[in-house]
Amino acid sequence: xxxxxxxxxxxxxxxxxxxxxxxxxxxxxxxxxxxxxxxxxxxxxxxxxxxxxxxxxxxxxxxxxxxxxxxxxxxxxxxxxxxxxxxxxxxxxxxxxxxxxxxxxxxxxxxxxxxxxxxxxxxxxxxxxxxxxxxxxxxxxxxxxxxxxxxxxxxxxxxxxxxxxxxxxxxxxxxxxxxxxxxxxxxxxxxxxxxxxxxxxxxxxxxxxxxxxxxxxxxxxxxxxxxxxxxxxxxxxxxxxxxxxxxxxxxxxxxxxxxxxxxxxxxxxxxxxxxxxxxxxxxxxxxxxxxxxxxxxxxxxxxxxxxxxxxxxxxxxxxxxxxxxxxxxxxxxxxxxxxxxxxxxxxxxxxxxxxxxxxxxxxxxxxxxxxxxxxxxxxxxxxxxxxxxxxxxxxxxxxxxxxxxxxxxxxxxxxxxxxxxxxxxxxxxxxxxxxxxxxxxxxxxxxxxxxxxxxxxxxxxxxxxxxxx
Amino acid sequence: xxxxxxxxxxxxxxxxxxxxxxxxxxxxxxxxxxxxxxxxxxxxxxxxxxxxxxxxxxxxxxxxxxxxxxxxxxxxxxxxxxxxxxxxxxxxxxxxxxxxxxxxxxxxxxxxxxxxxxxxxxxxxxxxxxxxxxxxxxxxxxxxxxxxxxxxxxxxxxxxxxxxxxxxxxxxxxxxxxxxxxxxxxxxxxxxxxxxxxxxxxxxxxxxxxxxxxxxxxxxxxxxxxxxxxxxxxxxxxxxxxxxxxxxxxxxxxxxxxxxxxxxxxxxxxxxxxxxxxxxxxxxxxxxxxxxxxxxxxxxxxxxxxxxxxxxxxxxxxxxxxxxxxxxxxxxxxxxxxxxxxxxxxxxxxxxxxxxxxxxxxxxxxxxxxxxxxxxxxxxxxxxxxxxxxxxxxxxxxxxxxxxxxxxxxxxxxxxxxxxxxxxxxxxxxxxxxxxxxxxxxxxxxxxxxxxxxxxxxxxxxxxxxxxx
Numbered sequence: 058x059x060x061x062x063x064x065x066x067x068x069x070x071x072x073x074x075x076x077x078x079x080x081x082x083x084x085x086x087x088x089x090x091x092x093x094x095x096x097x098x099x100x101x102x103x104x105x106x107x108x109x110x111x112x113x114x115x116x117x118x119x120x121x122x123x124x125x126x127x128x129x130x131x132x133x134x135x136x137x138x139x140x141x142x143x144x145x146x147x148x149x150x151x152x153x154x155x156x157x158x159x160x161x162x163x164x165x166x167x168x169x170x171x172x173x174x175x176x177x178x179x180x181x182x183x184x185x186x187x188x189x190x191x192x193x194x195x196x197x198x199x200x201x202x203x204x205x206x207x208x209x210x211x212x213x214x215x216x217x218x219x220x221x222x223x224x225x226x227x228x229x230x231x232x233x234x235x236x237x238x239x240x241x242x243x244x245x246x247x248x249x250x251x252x253x254x255x256x257x258x259x260x261x262x263x264x265x266x267x268x269x270x271x272x273x274x275x276x277x278x279x280x281x282x283x284x285x286x287x288x289x290x291x292x293x294x295x296x297x298x299x300x301x302x303x304x305x306x307x308x309x310x311x312x313x314x315x316x317x318x319x320x321x322x323x324x325x326x327x328x329x330x331x332x333x334x335x336x337x338x339x340x341x342x343x344x345x346x347x348x349x350x351x352x353x354x355x356x357x358x359x360x361x362x363x364x365x366x367x368x369x370x371x372x373x374x375x376x377x378x379x380x381x382x383x384x385x386x387x388x389x390x391x392x393x394x395x396x397x398x399x400x401x402x403x404x405x406x407x408x409x410x411x412x413x414x415x416x417x418x419x420x421x422x423x424x425x426x427x428x429x430x431x432x433x434x435x436x437x438x439x440x441x442x443x444x445x446x447x448x449x450x451x452x453x454x455x456x457x458x459x460x461x462x463x464x465x466x467x468x469x470x471x472x473x474x475x476x477x478x479x480x481x482x483x484x485x486x487x488x489x490x491x492x493x494x495x496x497x498x499x500x501x502x503x504x505x506x507x508x509x510x511x512x513x514x515x516x517x518x519x520x521x522x523x524x525x526x
Numbered sequence: 527x528x529x530x531x532x533x534x535x536x537x538x539x540x541x542x543x544x545x546x547x548x549x550x551x552x553x554x555x556x557x558x559x560x561x562x563x564x565x566x567x568x569x570x571x572x573x574x575x576x577x578x579x580x581x582x583x584x585x586x587x588x589x590x591x592x593x594x595x596x597x598x599x600x601x602x603x604x605x606x607x608x609x610x611x612x613x614x615x616x617x618x619x620x621x622x623x624x625x626x627x628x629x630x631x632x633x634x635x636x637x638x639x640x641x642x643x644x645x646x647x648x649x650x651x652x653x654x655x656x657x658x659x660x661x662x663x664x665x666x667x668x669x670x671x672x673x674x675x676x677x678x679x680x681x682x683x684x685x686x687x688x689x690x691x692x693x694x695x696x697x698x699x700x701x702x703x704x705x706x707x708x709x710x711x712x713x714x715x716x717x718x719x720x721x722x723x724x725x726x727x728x729x730x731x732x733x734x735x736x737x738x739x740x741x742x743x744x745x746x747x748x749x750x751x752x753x754x755x756x757x758x759x760x761x762x763x764x765x766x767x768x769x770x771x772x773x774x775x776x777x778x779x780x781x782x783x784x785x786x787x788x789x790x791x792x793x794x795x796x797x798x799x800x801x802x803x804x805x806x807x808x809x810x811x812x813x814x815x816x817x818x819x820x821x822x823x824x825x826x827x828x829x830x831x832x833x834x835x836x837x838x839x840x841x842x843x844x845x846x847x848x849x850x851x852x853x854x855x856x857x858x859x860x861x862x863x864x865x866x867x868x869x870x871x872x873x874x875x876x877x878x879x880x881x882x883x884x885x886x887x888x889x890x891x892x893x894x895x896x897x898x899x900x901x902x903x904x905x906x907x908x909x910x911x912x913x914x915x916x917x918x919x920x921x922x923x924x925x926x927x928x929x930x931x932x933x934x935x936x937x938x939x940x941x942x943x944x945x946x947x948x949x950x951x952x953x954x955x956x957x958x959x960x961x962x963x964x965x966x967x968x969x970x971x972x973x974x975x976x977x978x979x980x981x982x983x984x985x986x987x988x989x990x991x992x993x994x995x
Contacts, residue, residue, distance in 0.1 A: 063867070097831055113891075116891065116893060116894065117888065117889065119893060120887060120888045120889070120892055120893065121687070122687070122689075122690025122691075122693070123689070125694075126893075135690075156642055160866070161678045161869055177675065179674075180671070180673050180674040181547075183674075184673075184674040185672055185673045188672045188673060189665050189672065192661065192665055192672070193662075193665055196658050196661055196662055196665075201657065202649070202848055203654055203657045203661070203846060203848055203849070204649050204652040204653075204654045204657060204845070204846040204847065204848055204849075205648075205649040205652075205846075205847060205848055206633055206842075206847035206848060207633070208633055209630045209633050213761070218590070218591070220591075221590070221604075222591075224541025224591070224604075225594075239850075239872045240872065242870075242871065242872050242873040243871065246870075246872065250744060254724065255723065255724045255746070268869070271650040271866075271869075271870040272870045272871055273718060275867060275871070277723070277724070335597055364909045373675075376673070377672060377673040377674075378672075378673065378674060378675035378677060378873075378874070379671055379672055379673055379676055379874075379876055379877050379878055380672070380789055380876050380878065381708075381872070381873070381875065381876050383873065383960055396630070397630075397740075400630055400737075400740075400743060400942055401711075401715075401737060401740040401741045401744055402632075402711065402712065402715040402741055402744070403708050403709065403711050403712045403715065403850065403872075404711040404737070404849075404850070405633060405847070405850065405971065406845075406850065407848055407849050407850050407876070407879065408848050409848055409849065410876065410879075418589060419586065419590055420586065420589070420590045422582075422585065423589060424585060424588060424589065424595075425585065452628075480726055513613060
């Protein structure tokens with residue numbers, strides 16, 4: 058190997074300088090695979106650095122795959138096949154639209170992509186500084202546990218805190234009824250494991266949350282769509298479908314329903330619970346958007362007192378999608394069964410993450426922060442509604458809050474081809490068919506109100522409507 | 527409310543003092559539920575503090591459930607039902623032993639409990655300081671993403687790094703073939719989703735990993751146990767069972783097998799792959815203990831080049847069980863399908879956690895740290911083997927490394943009653959029946975070599991054997 062030139066006064070640690078220099082020689086093929094490096098003592102003497110510095114540099118190069126260590130014989134340049142770069146997958150063809158595809162598109166979209174299909178807020182809206190502050194606090198706290206497995210039901214202080222939050226929505230729960238999860242998505246998967254067997258009929262909202270549909274299909278459920286109105290499900294249809302299909306469970310979203318943004322009316326809530334009683338089915342109420350609703354609204358779990366209703370909450374929309382934290386609240390026997398399922402399918406949830414969530418919720422700023430989010434969302438919704446009106450789309454309702462507008466594209470039977478042509482311009486749209494239990498055609502599109510205010514979307518839609526006219 | 531006494535010079539922030547004082551008044555019933563608190567301005571003037579301080583204190587009390595805020599009317603003491611404390615569940619009766627029970631026992635065991643059943647290392651053995659250091663580095667890095675959802679397959683730099691590590695075990699994989707998961711447990715659940723339908727025959731090691739069995743049962747699989755020898759599965763039996771049951775998949779552990787600690791011999795490995803070829807089944811190779819093996823050993827994934835073999839790895843044993851990080855490496859089409867399953871069942875994995883893992887692996891100390899762990903484990907194993915010999919148990923093998931000794935209790939047909947009486951003394955044992963696919967009786971017990979060196983265990987076993995004699 059060639060001598061490496063080091064600058065002890067440059068401010069860059071010597072270890073980093075050595076790592077960088079040797080990597081450079083390997084990348085430039087000055088050091089060939091199989092070549093033996095100078096022994097540690099020799100390198101140290103030659104460069105006037107400590108042996109410890111050389112050991113650390115060589116170790117790091119081993120960890121990075123540049124060197125191999127052969128016991129008793131020294132360090133050699135590794136034979137490495139260079140991994141391909143950015144190996145994310147190519148977008149699928151139109152026609153291959155499905156739930157997993159859409160999620161992956163939205164998650165994979167680079168900084169260029171316009172994620173008008175996203176079900177969440179942009180990173181810049183979230184309190185990343187608050188997350189960093191609370192993580193720092195945890196790092197200062199010797200008692201915080203970063204390495205040992207967490208408890209099966211999750212971090213106890215968070216489970217003791219959540220009942221106070223739930224009480225604000227009228228939901229009475231004890232900490233023992235709460236199981237913390239990797240986001241609402243895992244909570245839904247656990248509920249499906251508990252209630253659903255392959256071939257079972259399961260009631261879902263039509264339209265409804267496509268990722269839930271995907272997960273239900275994965276478990277082999279037969280999806281029965283209950284038509285959704287601006288006030289919740291069509292309860293006459295619910296009654297008829299329950300009688301016909303004898304479902305064990307109905308998955309629904311009462312607050313800021315995905316994709317329509319509508320909320321359940323109290324009268325509808327009561328009829329749903331009566332119907333569940335009559336036909337003996339359970340209800341899984343997914344309340345992932347709860348904190349984004351600006352006022353009081355009805356939850357099935359509050360009326361039913363967590364008897365037939367299993368309630369799911371999430372911190373992904375207001376705190377962090379990255380950290381994956383959510384929870385389920387249920388009757389004690391169901392909470393118990395869900396804990397077993399959690400342990401068998403993922404063992405535990407990260408206590409360190411749950412400590413961050415707990416601190417974010419209890420350090421006093423959360424309420425104000427969420428109020429600010431609601432105000433901003435209200436403004437974004439109003440602007441997006443005006444934009445959609447300008448280009449000529451018709452919203453299903455004008456939502457009271459939340460992230461979504463569900464709007465109809467005129468002159469179309471199905472929005473899939475439109476979404477495919479949008480994807481070619483790096484605009485990710487969520488065509489209505491994804492939100493239908495049998496992937497029926499739909500002329501509607503779900504828009505994220507924040508991303509919808511990007512001028513590229515208005516231009517794209519205007520051009521598309523011009524072509525249709 | 528009573529006036530609060532504040533000490534501005536005490537070093538305790540005023541907000542904390544106010545929160546503490548008001549909580550005290552509420553807990554002591556000096557402030558009753560429904561009572562109205564002093565208005566913010568009034569409180570501030572009375573105590574000579576800024577209004578901002580009072581707002582923050584009240585907000586925090588609202589977040590903690592002590593106060594309620596009524597818009598336009600002020601702050602009131604909340605009507606709160608006090609949640610029960612430490613609501614973890616009571617231990618089950620003997621006879622109700624099952625996989626979920628055992629995991630929950632081991633995870634729930636308080637500081638008093640002796641977790642001789644644990645499948646992991648004690649927290650004090652892990653590099654918690656290293657985790658904190660890397661988390662601090664992430665907090666300093668503006669580019670680290672704490673709030674936005676991660677990529678579907680997981681954090682790219684970690685996926686680009688893992689191929690170098692896998693290459694050391696002879697496994698060739700591209701980053702696109704790697705999917706990061708919430709620990710090995712989620713990876714197993716994803717593989718089950720992919721390969722198994724309710725009623726399908728699935729081959730497993732007998733004895734084998736009980737949490738895998740629990741998850742397979744949850745998915746409705748029919749478990750077919752392949753007898754396990756000190757050199758891996760009995761391949762003649764494997765051949766016979768494959769012909770009889772036509773399984774689609776065989777779940778096995780080639781390195782430091784759980785519970786026996788044995789490793790697959792190269793000759794056996796070859797025969798297994800031939801058998802898989804002949805009977806057209808896949809193999810899921812769970813290598814959760816890989817880094818704890820002291821030498822070179824055979825992996826099916828290395829021989830097969832990730833064709834029929836799906837390979838699962840984990841960082842739970844060497845870095846942190848808490849953070850829940852693992853991965854799966856598979857043929858491109860299978861990796862693709864597993865990514866879809868991951869997205870549908872848990873959306874994404876926490877990128878912040880994966881950044882910590884990546885930094886732990888690449889900052890150069892990991893190799894030495896793991897070597898230290900191996901040395902300590904070797905010593906603990908030797909000591910535990912001597913202890914078991916002293917009390918009169920017979921080990922299945924003397925393991926070459928890892929966490930487990932699998933040992934036979936003389937004079938017993940089944941170790942369950944023994945485990946139940948141990949549980950009454952807060953000693954958690956893992957009786958052999960848990961590791962058998964049909965929960966058959968077993969006189970063997972799996973010991974964690976670290977916890978086995980607690981003198982309480984030796985005393986308990988000696989007493990138990992006295993009684994049996």
